[in-house]
Amino acid sequence: MIVVLTGAPGAGKGTQADLLASQGGYRKVSTGDALRKHVRTKSPIGLQAEAVMARGELVSDEILFQILREELGPDSQEKILLDGYPRNVAQAQTLDSLKEMHPVVVAIHLDVDSVELVTRLSGRRVCSSCGATYHVSMTPSKISGICDKCGGALQQRTDDREESVRTRLSVYESMTKPVLEYYRGKGLYHRVDGKGSTQDVFRKLVGSLDGLSLS
Numbered sequence: 001m002i003v004v005l006t007g008a009p010g011a012g013k014g015t016q017a018d019l020l021a022s023q024g025g026y027r028k029v030s031t032g033d034a035l036r037k038h039v040r041t042k043s044p045i046g047l048q049a050e051a052v053m054a055r056g057e058l059v060s061d062e063i064l065f066q067i068l069r070e071e072l073g074p075d076s077q078e079k080i081l082l083d084g085y086p087r088n089v090a091q092a093q094t095l096d097s098l099k100e101m102h103p104v105v106v107a108i109h110l111d112v113d114s115v116e117l118v119t120r121l122s123g124r125r126v127c128s129s130c131g132a133t134y135h136v137s138m139t140p141s142k143i144s145g146i147c148d149k150c151g152g153a154l155q156q157r158t159d160d161r162e163e164s165v166r167t168r169l170s171v172y173e174s175m176t177k178p179v180l181e182y183y184r185g186k187g188l189y190h191r192v193d194g195k196g197s198t199q200d201v202f203r204k205l206v207g208s209l210d211g212l213s214l215s
């Protein structure tokens with residue numbers, strides 16, 4: 001079964017999905033992480049996607065479907081947290097086409113206002129080696145620029161620069177917000193307030209999953 005974790009860029013989807021996965025029970029599937037791996041390894045998909053991602057636009061639905069099928073795999077018993085997909089209504093319909101094996105049981109919207117989103121994205125730093133995520137002021141590493149977990153160098157994502165952030169927020173408004181309505185129409189929409197500390201949000205998220213008998 002699939003729990004869709006949705007929300008604007010910087011809402012904390014990746015952070016919360018990592019926390020939930022580390023408590024066991026769920027496997028995180030992130031289309032953004034999968035795409036960045038393709039870019040790092042310079043695969044044919046990575047070569048097509050790199051410039052699109054750097055601009056903050058959406059990669060094609062065809063490429064995403066290929067990634068989705070690879071990442072979900074055939075195990076229908078798994079509990080999967082899906083971070084970053086679907087990003088438009090066509091992708092939501094595509095995901096529905098896999099419901100025999102991977103039914104969506106809830107779409108959780110991590111809701112954060114736009115001022116906070118820009119603060120989070122502009123201060124995000126990511127380990128170039130293990131992918132761990134930090135924020136320069138809100139969740140800093142112990143030594144500036146160095147990953148606490150593996151000692152790797154921390155970098156800013158190319159799409160966290162101002163111009164790309166503007167594009168990503170506008171793509172979210174026009175393409176991804178209709179996905180919230182799509183799930184509302186199916187009775188699967190559930191809002192979680194994404195403001196507050198990482199641990200506060202995590203408690204709210206677990207509380208919601210408990211309430212839905214899904215944790």
Ligand code: AP5
Pocket residue numbers: 007008009010011012013014015016031032033035052053054056057058059060064083084085086087091120121123124125133134135136138139159168194195196197198199201
């Ligand atoms: P993707 O990686 O999915 O990017 P995104 O949706 O823009 O999400 P982010 O990773 O920016 O944010 P997040 O919500 O995970 O926040 P995070 O936890 O990191 O996609 C990247 C690109 O790939 C897309 O633009 C597109 O080009 C392509 N792509 C991916 N999927 C696609 C699809 N389905 N279709 C087409 N194209 C696709 O947190 C952000 C920061 O805030 C961090 O610094 C973190 O430490 C901090 N933070 C988190 N929570 C808190 C908190 N509670 N308080 C304070 N700080 C916090």
